[in-house]
Amino acid sequence: MIALPLPKADVLIRRDAVHAGLRVLLPEGCVITDPTRLKPYETDGLSAYRQMPLAVVLPETTEQVAAVLRFCHENGVRVVPRGAGTSLSGGALPLADAVVIGMMRMNQVIEVNYRDRYAVVRAGVTNLGITGAVEAEGFFYAPDPSSQLACMIGGNIGMNSGGAHCLKYGVTANNVLGVRLVTIEGEILELGGTHLDTAGYDWLGIVIGSEGQLGIATEITVRILRAPEGTRAMLAAFEGNEVAGACVAAIIGSGIIPVALEFMDRPAIHACEAFAHAGYPLDAEAMLIIEVEGSVAEQDWLLGQIKEICAGFNPISLKVSQSAEESAAIWKGRKGAFGAIGRISPDYLCMDGVIPTSTLPMVLRRIGEMSVQYGLQVANIFHAGDGNLHPLIMFDANDPASMHKAEAFGAEILCLCVEVGGCLTGEHGVGVENAI
């Protein structure tokens, strides 16, 4: 069970004064204190945990963020930054004595520079919104969390978010050039710039992934990349998790870097196929989605190499997508996976461990054994290429015993990840979930 600190009593009794102080700093309609309107902010993507905040503010400018932080600092009030509230580790979970700073109104693209290949956006622009702003010119923003339709770049900075295509392009930290950061004292700092690496200490390295604990990013300069000539996905179906895991290790070990290499086990395949109708192999125990990109000749060559490697692992079937529509359906199933699991289980815990890819077969076997031991179903859906596991543990939050077991199961998986030389968060952040 997660533990939260006791609220500060001296702040709670000053509730009205804090509300009044915030109203002075922000325009009409930017301060929320009414319990009915605070309700949507009581939780995030880790919805098993809830806590009503003291207030929510929705600043529209960097200066307003600075004013609110300065006020909170002077009055000893805690602050919880929030983007779209999609955090899967509870990163935006409020505290009873905290002011939530929601960044969603700062959703403007400020500048796009194609010659130097960067874009400057405010923190509340969605991940997909960045690509949306530049795709007409043939560019895109690479990191692609599954929540990219909703999640905001400010939150991506906080959690150093990844996604299916980060195997080739790197995570948020590899795609951000500069950050305007507001400190708790209300000071506005410019870190980084408009090109990779700046002189002096790597402040971006400290700030990206700091989970909103060092300051609040209000404007972000990101790299934009030329979109590939084309992409093609293939599905490879296998008789077991371990053999599919071994195939992943072999592909990576051979030196090939597909743009994405995703793994789904039987429960995940069935749940996703039921709504995406992507032609997933229902007779398989495990399936890999492998995507390559480049010119047609490059795609053909890479797929040929990958098929040859897969053939060594006794695949049930190998199917290369024949059209853009077919590829889109394959990805619709994968990106909607968490929602699909929601259709078959009242609740689930999404773990986010990282392991060396060579240990995949052993780790998957151990997770299977734990599933039997705890009596809870688990669906494995994850970014296999970079060893980023997302076991989804299914449970019923209305049953405290089931929830307790799910938490213990999750903790044991993460301990296993550390034990084999990995770590306890790949892209979702530590948040409250993994702090213990």
Next chain:
Amino acid sequence: MRVQFTEIELEQQRRVKSAFDPEWLLNTAKVFPLQANTPSAGPDDLPRAA
């Protein structure tokens, strides 16, 4: 976090947090185990940023 990091490693990270946010107001209660979720207070604690 206690499985991943030793006490010394956690303490080093808490000092970075304290350098930016000495009173631990920003998204506190996250990342670090609850018992460790307070400002770093060693004898050579970092001076507050100007």
